[in-house]
Amino acid sequence: MTDTAVDTALLEVHDLYASYGPVQVLHGLSFSVKQGEVVVILGANGAGKTTTLRAICQMTHTRGSVRVAGHEVHGKTTPEVVRAGVAHVPQGRGTFPDLTVMDNLEVGAFVRKDREVKADIDRWLEVFPRLRDRRSQVAGSLSGGEQQMLAVARAMMGRPKMLLLDEPSLGLAPLVVQDLFRRFGQINADEGVTMLIVEQNANLAFEIANHAYVLEAGEIVLSGSSDELRNDDAVRRAYLGY
Amino acid sequence: MSTRSTETPPTETPPGTNGDQAAAARAKVSESIGEGYRWLDRIGAERVRNLIALAGVLILFAIWAIAKDGFSLFVQRTFDGLNNGFIYAAMALALVLIYKATGVVNFAQGNMAMFGTFIAYVLIVEQGFPTWVGIIVAMLLSAVGGAVIERLFVRPFDPTNHLAITIVTLAWFIILGAIAGIIWGFDPKAFPTPFPGGINDKLTVFNATLAYAKLGIWVTIIVVVLLVNLLLRRTKAGLAFRSVSSNLESSRLVGIHTGRTLQFGWALAAAVGTLAGCLIANNTLLTPNFMGTVLIYSFAAATLGGLDSVAGAVVGGVLIGLIETMAGGYIGFIGTDLALASALAVIVVVLLIRPSGLFGTPRVERV
Numbered sequence: 001m002t003d004t005a006v007d008t009a010l011l012e013v014h015d016l017y018a019s020y021g022p023v024q025v026l027h028g029l030s031f032s033v034k035q036g037e038v039v040v041i042l043g044a045n046g047a048g049k050t051t052t053l054r055a056i057c058q059m060t061h062t063r064g065s066v067r068v069a070g071h072e073v074h075g076k077t078t079p080e081v082v083r084a085g086v087a088h089v090p091q092g093r094g095t096f097p098d099l100t101v102m103d104n105l106e107v108g109a110f111v112r113k114d115r116e117v118k119a120d121i122d123r124w125l126e127v128f129p130r131l132r133d134r135r136s137q138v139a140g141s142l143s144g145g146e147q148q149m150l151a152v153a154r155a156m157m158g159r160p161k162m163l164l165l166d167e168p169s170l171g172l173a174p175l176v177v178q179d180l181f182r183r184f185g186q187i188n189a190d191e192g193v194t195m196l197i198v199e200q201n202a203n204l205a206f207e208i209a210n211h212a213y214v215l216e217a218g219e220i221v222l223s224g225s226s227d228e229l230r231n232d233d234a235v236r237r238a239y240l241g242y
Numbered sequence: 243m244s245t246r247s248t249e250t251p252p253t254e255t256p257p258g259t260n261g262d263q264a265a266a267a268r269a270k271v272s273e274s275i276g277e278g279y280r281w282l283d284r285i286g287a288e289r290v291r292n293l294i295a296l297a298g299v300l301i302l303f304a305i306w307a308i309a310k311d312g313f314s315l316f317v318q319r320t321f322d323g324l325n326n327g328f329i330y331a332a333m334a335l336a337l338v339l340i341y342k343a344t345g346v347v348n349f350a351q352g353n354m355a356m357f358g359t360f361i362a363y364v365l366i367v368e369q370g371f372p373t374w375v376g377i378i379v380a381m382l383l384s385a386v387g388g389a390v391i392e393r394l395f396v397r398p399f400d401p402t403n404h405l406a407i408t409i410v411t412l413a414w415f416i417i418l419g420a421i422a423g424i425i426w427g428f429d430p431k432a433f434p435t436p437f438p439g440g441i442n443d444k445l446t447v448f449n450a451t452l453a454y455a456k457l458g459i460w461v462t463i464i465v466v467v468l469l470v471n472l473l474l475r476r477t478k479a480g481l482a483f484r485s486v487s488s489n490l491e492s493s494r495l496v497g498i499h500t501g502r503t504l505q506f507g508w509a510l511a512a513a514v515g516t517l518a519g520c521l522i523a524n525n526t527l528l529t530p531n532f533m534g535t536v537l538i539y540s541f542a543a544a545t546l547g548g549l550d551s552v553a554g555a556v557v558g559g560v561l562i563g564l565i566e567t568m569a570g571g572y573i574g575f576i577g578t579d580l581a582l583a584s585a586l587a588v589i590v591v592v593l594l595i596r597p598s599g600l601f602g603t604p605r606v607e608r609v
Contacts, residue, residue, distance in 0.1 A: 057495065059491075077499075078495065079494055079497045079498060082494075082496065082497035083497055087495075090492065094491065094492040094495060095492065096485050096489045096493075098484070098603055099488055103481060103485075106481060107482070107496055108496055110481075110482065110498055154496070
């Protein structure tokens with residue numbers, strides 16, 4: 001978190017509705033994420049967490065306002081939202097299984113025109129040495145944890161203002177998940193990239209998040225700082241399990 | 243790659259009985275099989291192993307064939323097989339490009355190539371363009387045509403609805419055939435060769451002849467395949483194309499305009515197809531259905547090589563050309579009448595034994 005930009009909202013979502021065909025999933029969501037913050041959205045299966053992230057990237061049919069760094073992106077195409085500075089790591093990693101690790105990283109920088117792509121690839125291989133060992137393997141042959149690292153590194157290759165992470169812990173061993181979340185905190189601190197994380201693993205998410213929202217049936221039912229929500233009885237029973 | 247488990251199941255006959263020796267023998271056999279597998283594993287990637295197995299089969303066949311009909315006839319048949327094989331390779335490459343882009347087999351590919359060849363015919367024979375210039379202009383026009391077909395008749399469909407898109411390609415197969423019939427009629431037309439075509443322009447190797455015109459086809463197609471490979475491997479557009487064919491949704495999420503990228507695949511495929519048509523038309527004469535048979539051999543080539551592999555298309559094309567000629571030449575009852583059936587037999591056998599082909603990626607769904 002940087003002190004200078006504490007109060008500027010990087011992402012402002014206002015009255016967001018989303019639907020798949022006739023089924024409406026989000027019912028007028030409003031929330032914001034400040035520059036440099038880590039924000040987590042908690043919620044049970046089917047609450048609309050994934051849809052929220054997809055709606056921000058304009059990958060579903062949506063209504064309502066989504067502003068990234070002050071620019072309205074509603075009605076734009078997904079590649080245009082990406083160019084506005086949003087990187088989305090979808091559920092199930094979303095790597096390119098037939099491409100090598102190097103190609104995955106290179107295509108992550110697709111929207112960039114500068115000449116520092118090679119240097120950035122080296123830097124992310126430094127951050128994730130396991131990827132360096134496997135740099136000429138195809139992504140489909142990596143383990144789940146390695147794929148998640150690759151997905152995050154690839155997303156960061158686009159030098160985004162904001163990183164959306166959709167259930168990064170899904171299907172990974174607890175130790176791997178802990179390591180990943182520590183790295184997310186590190187990346188947030190080092191790169192100043194704002195993060196919006198959708199998670200069911202509330203314990204870990206609270207450790208790196210500044211702020212949290214609880215989503216139920218397509219509506220935000222609770223919001224507050226991580227510490228406030230961690231001590232909230234309802235949240236504790238539903239998401240922390242004690 | 244993990245080594246395969248070849249241990250005998252633990253539920254064997256109890257020790258001390260007669261079965262003991264048999265079990266030991268079985269264990270020994272399965273141990274040596276396991277040893278063989280591990281040896282194969284050490285050789286490297288699966289495709290390398292496939293290539294080695296393939297080379298072994300080809301060498302054995304060559305020895306048999308030379309013993310049967312002599313060396314010079316074998317060389318001649320190899321040349322003949324390669325002549326067709328490189329054309330099939332180019333058409334299979336076009337099929338693979340569209341399969342990678344759109345996930346369907348493009349049934350219109352043959353007639354797209356035929357139409358492009360007619361355009362080259364008009365430019366060269368009727369308008370007097372130099373042969374190469376006419377072919378290149380026809381390739382460019384075909385690329386535009388392929389891009390237009392993609393934009394107007396493929397992109398509006400849900401990209402996961404492969405059946406609908408396949409029907410669209412079938413429709414274009416019929417439409418292009420009909421339009422060509424109306425414009426140019428069904429009388430066979432002579433098409434010029436861009437290479438030296440005189441009666442003495444040929445090489446003689448071990449009493450077998452190879453016309454420069456044929457050698458030119460080989461070289462041209464090898465160069466085009468290398469260029470397409472460079473384009474896909476070394477350029478940003480190529481990287482985008484490979485990304486889109488690997489994961490459409492993630493491609494959007496890294497900012498790739500997927501529609502334009504797929505269109506690029508269609509344009510490239512149309513141009514390569516037209517080149518193949520122009521190169522073979524001198525041999526077959528030009529009619530509105532002259533690419534029909536070629537397309538079937540190319541389907542066989544792409545199936546054999548793996549529908550999503552550029553290298554596979556080329557190897558598959560050359561192999562199918564060789565199989566066609568060798569089966570016709572060495573197996574008496576096949577002759578020329580059943581040669582086409584040999585291509586279909588290859589399709590069936592490959593789909594049964596290895597549906598992803600020699601070089602293709604087996605479909606794995608992650609859940």
